[in-house]
Amino acid sequence: MSDEHAGWDEAVATAHAAFAAQDFTVLVGAELTRFEPGVVEVRVPFRSALRQQFGFVHGGVIAYAVDNAVTFAAGTRLGPELLTSGITVSYLRPARGDLTAIATVVGTTRRQAVVRCEVFAETDDGPVLVASGQGTAVATGPAADR
Structure with missing residues (x-):
């Protein structure tokens, strides 16, 4: 196993532990x-x-999903010591069913990441887009001092 792969496995374990905490x-x-x-x-x-x-699923639950997905996606680029500095959420339609928020990093600097996020609700006809969001997360640990 390469050091890079081992490092990523550690990052995944850290992310799951932080999420569960x-x-x-x-x-x-x-x-x-x-x-x-x-x-x-x-x-x-x-x-x-x-x-x-x-x-319907409460809008705050959808906003939570955007917030957490944005920050954890940013963490894949900036490391685990970071905080959300802002999110925006546009609700497209009411949601019923399980939610899935998919966040993708758009760009990063040494201290921040900009991330877009789409939230889907599972329906009998498959996933339906219910919200779209964007957020920024900033490094708070040693990465912020670079």
Whole structure:
């Protein structure tokens, strides 16, 4: 196994541990289902506790999925010590069913990453795009001093 591969395996393990250590993530029931260089996927299984008054997935749950997917995708480029500095979310249609947020790094500097994110809801006809977002994450650890 090459050092680069071993380093990536360590990054994946660190990401999964950090994801599981977030109390809100546990509360929502989210899963980190994909963690690759520049791309992350976060899944949020649908359950009644995540609904708003009309029975759709609450917009805050969708925003959470964008926020976490954006920051973890940024982490594939900047390392684990970073924070979200901003997100925007555009809701396209109400969501029912399991959510999948797919975040892709658009570009990075030494201290920040810009990431786009699409959120899909699973329906009987397959996945439907329910929201689109973008965010920026900034390095907070030693990488920020470079």
